[in-house]
Amino acid sequence: MATTDINTADTARDVRTIDGVVDVIASTAPEIRTGLPGRRVTAEDENPSGETQMAADVFADDLLCERIGALEGVGEYASEERPESVDVGTGRLSVAVDPLDGSSNLKPNNTMGTIFAVYEGPLPAHGRDLVAAGYVLYGPVMTMVVARNGTVDEYVIHDDASYELVREDVTLPDEGSVYGFGGRVPDWTDDFEAFAREVEQDASRKLRYGGSMIGDVNQILTYGGIFAYPTLESAPEGKLRVQFEGYPIGYVIETAGGATSDGAKSLLDVDKDDLHARTPMYVGNTDLVAKLEAALD
Ligand SMILES: O=P(O)(O)OC[C@H]1O[C@](O)(COP(=O)(O)O)[C@@H](O)[C@@H]1O
Numbered sequence: 058m059a060t061t062d063i064n065t066a067d068t069a070r071d072v073r074t075i076d077g078v079v080d081v082i083a084s085t086a087p088e089i090r091t092g093l094p095g096r097r098v099t100a101e102d103e104n105p106s107g108e109t110q111m112a113a114d115v116f117a118d119d120l121l122c123e124r125i126g127a128l129e130g131v132g133e134y135a136s137e138e139r140p141e142s143v144d145v146g147t148g149r150l151s152v153a154v155d156p157l158d159g160s161s162n163l164k165p166n167n168t169m170g171t172i173f174a175v176y177e178g179p180l181p182a183h184g185r186d187l188v189a190a191g192y193v194l195y196g197p198v199m200t201m202v203v204a205r206n207g208t209v210d211e212y213v214i215h216d217d218a219s220y221e222l223v224r225e226d227v228t229l230p231d232e233g234s235v236y237g238f239g240g241r242v243p244d245w246t247d248d249f250e251a252f253a254r255e256v257e258q259d260a261s262r263k264l265r266y267g268g269s270m271i272g273d274v275n276q277i278l279t280y281g282g283i284f285a286y287p288t289l290e291s292a293p294e295g296k297l298r299v300q301f302e303g304y305p306i307g308y309v310i311e312t313a314g315g316a317t318s319d320g321a322k323s324l325l326d327v328d329k330d331d332l333h334a335r336t337p338m339y340v341g342n343t344d345l346v347a348k349l350e351a352a353l354d
């Protein structure tokens with residue numbers, strides 16, 4: 058399971074670069090959001106995971122690549138939408154991005170996000186190389202959650218691209234009250250299904266699942282509980298990608314005092330050397346993630 062050491066940046070230059078990445082993510086978010094209405098259609102290509110790209114995925118990726126790539130201190134940029142990482146400079150930090158998380162929610166106009174991860178060293182990197190991570194949530198309000206220096210903060214992003222700190226030192230509530238599990242239920246393993254049924258039986262918890270990981274994870278950060286995109290019978294590695302989704306969300310949740318797992322160990326300890334490798338993901342309150350690991354053992 059989780060909750061071991063969280064890396065933090067140790068040089069002034071790295072801190073400046075991380076601040077620059079956060080500024081770019083925040084200042085680009087209103088533009089990504091404003092650009093969505095005309096881009097709720099599929100693009101011509103598939104992404105490296107074999108999924109249909111939306112025009113909005115490509116638009117957000119191009120904007121972020123150009124702006125993050127221009128930051129001093131960044132050496133490589135990679136995203137879920139491009140096969141290889143791009144050499145953008147000589148800096149020692151790498152930035153990996155899921156430009157739009159939950160883009161299949163574009164058609165029904167449901168929640169989506171943008172995820173970023175800042176790693177020390179080249180890509181693909183390891184979870185323990187992370188020095189900052191976070192996400193933007195495009196909900197009724199645009200919010201940004203950032204984990205750095207051992208703490209998690211939440212900001213509101215305004216339409217004029219300014220952003221304002223609204224919650225400092227965010228931690229998961231002690232009593233988790235929501236759960237959300239992805240994948241088709243008949244495709245779940247028997248052990249996971251038994252765990253899910255146990256979670257459902259607790260009268261203090263209710264199902265909250267929206268189909269965008271960022272929306273679903275942000276509910277866990279707000280109300281406590283557990284989110285999973287589990288191992289599936291048809292996909293033992295699940296669906297979500299280690300570099301762009303698993304590691305950064307692992308870093309945010311663990312920095313906020315929660316636990317994460319791939320079924321056996323912290324998401325931050327997953328070893329994958331392919332840029333687009335996938336992992337099962339289980340994140341939430343420590344007691345629930347411990348029960349999950351016991352159930353899958
Ligand atoms: O509806 P499905 O296929 O089970 O997938 C839902 C999951 O896929 C995702 O949309 C994958 O992310 P992308 O939209 O960035 O590809 C997650 O946000 C979500 O948890």
Ligand SMILES: [Mg+2]
Nearest residue numbers: 155157158159
């Ligand atoms: Mg995603």
Ligand SMILES: [Mg+2]
Nearest residue numbers: 155157158159
């Ligand atoms: Mg995506």
